[in-house]
Amino acid sequence: MTTSITVNGMQIHVEEHGTGKPLVLLHGGIMASEAFGPNIAALAAGRRVIAIHLQGHGHTPDVDRPLRFETLADDVAGVIRELGLGKADLLGYSFGGGVALQTAIRHPDVVDRLIVVSAAASRNGFYPEVRTAFDHMDTQAAQIGAHVAQSPLGKLYPAVNWETAFRKMGELQSRDYDWMPQVSGIQAPTMLVFADADAITLDHIAGFYKALGGGQRDAGLDGSLRAAARLAIVPGTTHYNLLATTEVARLAGAFLQAQ
Template sequence: MREAVVGAGATPTTGETAQRGPPQAGWAAVSYAEVNGLRIWYEWHGAGRPLVLLHGGFGSTEMFAPLLPALTERRNVLAVDLQGHGRTADVDRPLRYESLADDVAALTAQLGLTEVDVLGYSLGGGVALRTAIQYPGLVNRLVVVSAPCRRQGWYPETLAAMARQDEAVGERMRGTPAHRRYHRVAPRPADWPRLWAKSGELLRRDYDWSAEVAALVLPILLVFADADSVTTAHMAEFFGLLGGGHRDAGWDGTGRSAARLAVLPGLTHYDILSSPALPAAVLPFLTHPAGPPG
């Protein structure tokens, strides 16, 4: 049983046990942890307060590579491969936002982290939101990128594409960049069609977390592209559930809510993670005092 700790910029090697707490400043640690019957992969980068990154569907920690230079200047980033994705092999249970959130909470507990900020994109945005709902004492600040709080927040054509996801579609996706990344790092590359089948089953399930979202009291930043897969009407609805957009904030800003909404111009659901506009929106929220001035 061992863990891997490598210098920044070095090639990660596979470890076996969870390192308790962040690595020393300027280093990266990569390893596995046993949580909830799952052998989950994680990576540490940078220094400072812990920031958990949760990737999108069919992705992995590598999705955040464009953001790491900016984020790791100020934060100790904990990037996680969710069940069946990246270097984390699938197990005999369905994919559910709720159980994936349980995995994130169990990992942070095993690493000795009692309070973290969380940023999730798309699928990971739903998991991040569920983590804040299910573990309110764990999440200090939350960033949800390109994810709705209810299924009908996606555009109809997006919902239709989600409904068609199955093993046959996964087979047709062989050779795509997402498949090549998966094949390079997955413990069982042959599970690719299985991931599509289980993801499709998850994405066809209805959900509406509006009431639970309205009850959240932590600072939350919602980030969308102006040509996202989430409707602009839902962006406003989601923000409204968090207390935003109900009134003029006033000349001194005291009528402002603790929630924040960023709609990034000229981007889509598929390229928002690669834009420098994303860390430019996220980092001030993570580092500045929350709530209205006063």
């Protein structure tokens, strides 16, 4: 089922699959809900999965507003409220992981459990080469956008202005940010999922998990030192193919069912 919900002056496209407790999915940059591949069906086997197309992505039209993680998080919270979901579980991948983080930070009343997949809590968490690619994205937007317009993704979403999409994404990802102080205040039980060859450094992954209370010594038989947060590293994957199998759905499902 698909629907359009008016939030903050935008007609936000929403796809729904399955029934059960709500799980909101937030896609990566440039792409939309198709980025989750087989994970949507796997998650929808036991959940009401709600895939939101963020501003200027997929079937949600762009508006005269720059991309900012904070305002996108406000959009997500608005959709959750408009749908009357109360507190929903939230899973965001890459760019969508940043939006999910900001949703938990800015709108804790709408987030039950949080899963962040292959996203950084600060710009410096990305490898230098990745940051350099971000910095060049807006200047190469016309060339890259023309190429993507002719690709299967471009054919799937013909209404997207791909040059604008890449320009805005490059401008967003070139801005400096550091949310680590706010991360430590997140109250929602949180799971981090990364590839073992990710775009985010191992040092940042460890620091991110530690900020959530993770990284304690062996909790022992009674589990007294075990943090509410969880960390998963998926072997044999990269930032770009992490969602190609249902491993993320399997990990997320176990975390979401945990007491």
